[in-house]
Amino acid sequence: MRTLLEVAGLTKRFGGLVAVKDLGFAIREGEILGLIGPNGSGKSTAMKLIMGIERANAGSVRLAGEEIVSWPTHRIARAGIGLVFQHSRPLHRQTVRENIKLALLPDSLLRLVADRAVDEHARLIGERVGLGAVLDRHPATLPFADLRRMELAKAIARDPKVVLVDEPFAGLTLGEVENFSALIRSFREEGKAVLLVDHNVKSVAALVDRVLAMYLGERIAEGPAEVVMRDPTVRRVYLGGAIGTHARDIAPEKTGVPLLHVSDLSVLYGKAQALEQVSLEVHAGEFVSVVGLNGAGKTTLFNAISGLVPYSGRIIWEGTSLAGRTPGAIARDGIVQCPETRELFGDMSVAENLDLGGQHQKPAQRAERLAWLLDLFPILQSRRAQMARTLSGGEQQMLAIARALMMNPRLLILDEPTLGLAPVILEQISRALEVLRQTTPITVLLGEQNVTFALPHADRVYVLEHARIIWQGPASRFAEEAGAGYL
Ligand SMILES: Nc1ncnc2c1ncn2[C@@H]1O[C@H](COP(=O)(O)OP(=O)(O)OP(=O)(O)O)[C@@H](O)[C@H]1O
Ligand SMILES: [Mg+2]
Structure with missing residues (x-):
């Protein structure tokens, strides 16, 4: 040949x-x-x-x-x-x-x-x-x-x-x-x-x-x-190694007022129904995964929570409705989304993008967080002065996640964080999420179609399909009851 x-x-x-x-x-x-x-x-x-x-x-x-x-x-x-x-x-x-x-x-x-x-x-x-x-x-x-x-x-x-x-x-x-x-x-x-x-x-x-x-x-x-x-x-x-897929300990039944309570959420884009009567709860400290294929409505759900798209139904954050709040106010209140589209400032450097994420914090806290993040994503350290738009695909994804974490969220919404990342980095992020879980009060809402990544981190899972929640339950039951088509 x-x-x-x-x-x-x-x-x-x-x-x-x-x-x-x-x-x-x-x-x-x-x-x-x-x-x-x-x-x-x-x-x-x-x-x-x-x-x-x-x-x-x-x-x-x-x-x-x-x-x-x-x-x-x-x-x-x-x-x-x-x-x-x-x-x-x-x-x-x-x-x-x-x-x-x-x-x-x-x-x-x-x-x-x-x-x-x-x-x-x-x-x-x-x-x-x-x-x-x-x-x-x-x-x-x-x-x-x-x-x-x-x-x-x-x-x-x-x-x-x-x-x-x-x-x-x-x-x-x-x-x-x-x-x-x-x-x-x-x-x-x-x-x-x-x-x-x-x-x-x-x-x-x-x-x-x-x-x-x-x-x-x-x-x-x-x-x-x-x-x-x-x-x-x-x-x-x-x-790297393989991401551990061991079953989580069964999370204790959560009672009381959820941190985030979404009920009967519907979103229409023109005639297209992007979400239909979606209800979900996230309790403080929980890791909840929403799994679903492209187009199922995950991003729309997150955008509604972040105040970016109009909806009908209710979104309650710590007992108070988010209706009518601006995206900025919602973010300042602790709901931070790392969007699938990354939304980086392309003409700003890596360091400037991260700084923007930390601008509301005290200098000492900001420095500590930055050090932690650069430890998590060492590649960002070596690219600190580089324009975001010239970063490789995976580097941009890492920067987007780091910037969201820099904002010190109470509820971190990660939309498809695994897109374009090398296996070894997935493993690092996996470990980072585990560290977040063990050492911080942070609550995580994760949207993924990569179930292998989502399951090990989830206390509870919702499956979104064609705008509706079709299954919910603990991660341990997912494979048996909802895994067909995913695993
Ligand atoms: N115009 C540029 N100016 C400065 N550095 C750049 C430029 N373009 C690429 N780089 C750097 O060159 C390195 C290689 O980038 P490249 O996009 O080829 O990586 P890659 O292997 O495709 O990674 P990924 O899997 O994340 O897409 C990266 O560290 C990137 O930041
Ligand atoms: Mg590339």
Whole structure:
């Protein structure tokens, strides 16, 4: 089989940081290479260098033998490389079909309306990735998985020989991961070369022919998935141990006034019912998980509690209704949400983002908290002066969680905190939550579709499905009574 992509000596510096260091690998026709590594190890940067989005300081990238390292991105795309970005960035005014058409004809916006052949081509690509039914909708109305499908469609629109796929599985359900895996497998059958980055280690291992593990910009191991996953260095820096799934002690029955009491909560977005008669209780000191797939309504529930969306029904915080309170007032009263969308200040540094979180506290308390958080997320320490928007995906997630904790919440709402995090970091967060539980009075409301992460931390679990609570009970009974489709 012919080598399609050959990378050698690839190096990228950002100021004093070497994000990619002397990286080399080759991918043949019909081969899938998995690229794994902790958050910030340089995976996305390596892809951007190959695609010409970042300029390499040194090294070579050959496509079917031809040196392309100094070429502009559009030329690289035309020569046959497609990149599925880690974060979806659709054009919101255009429909799905138009977004795909733009990827087909990147230089000719004007032909969008005119060309029937292109229209048909876009439809075929859309159907291939499973967007057939939503081609004429706008991206903002699509569920998360469909947005990821659209990124995939754009990347393969011009039938590239080499496909670079950055975290396709993050935020997807098991079933969706299976669909995406099948698509990626079909690239192999077409003889494409695929470079795949994802933190879902099982799905990567099931798909790839080989794995390359990176750490601090450098290769630390390469070979068959089973071998690399057993490598002691890879285990230490990336995989860690396994998150303990031991059953929790049965929490004592909570009585008295709950800290947070939601009853008959309903939210409508236009005609769409996002929440229907949802009721839940969170008692002081409890850890409660709301598990549900994308689109089930978790974020809407949290946004209602935080005062961000209008609702009907009641939300009672320490015996007092939150109706009519502003989001700011609710946050000052101790309900802090770490949103799924992170909402960082992109043009401010890591330190400034954290400072903003701590601005209401006394200096001594603030300093102590900051030290604790930087201990929890050491990578943020080394990135203190860096602009938030240039952080890696996982680093941004860590910063968002740290900033929420910096605000000294009494009720911490974490919406999908595991998105895009390396296994070793999940384990750190797991441990941090355990520390919070043992050593602070903090109460946690956790929204997750990653049940493996949510269960070990939950005293009680609610399952949200299609806008309704369909099950509630102690974590210990979840597997037996509600686990189908999740575990
Ligand atoms: N424009 C930039 N300026 C400064 N530093 C940057 C810039 N872009 C990336 N970095 C840094 O380079 C390092 C590598 O980032 P990269 O996005 O490649 O990581 P990654 O392996 O994709 O991580 P993740 O799994 O979290 O997405 C990170 O520490 C990041 O903060
Ligand atoms: Mg990345």
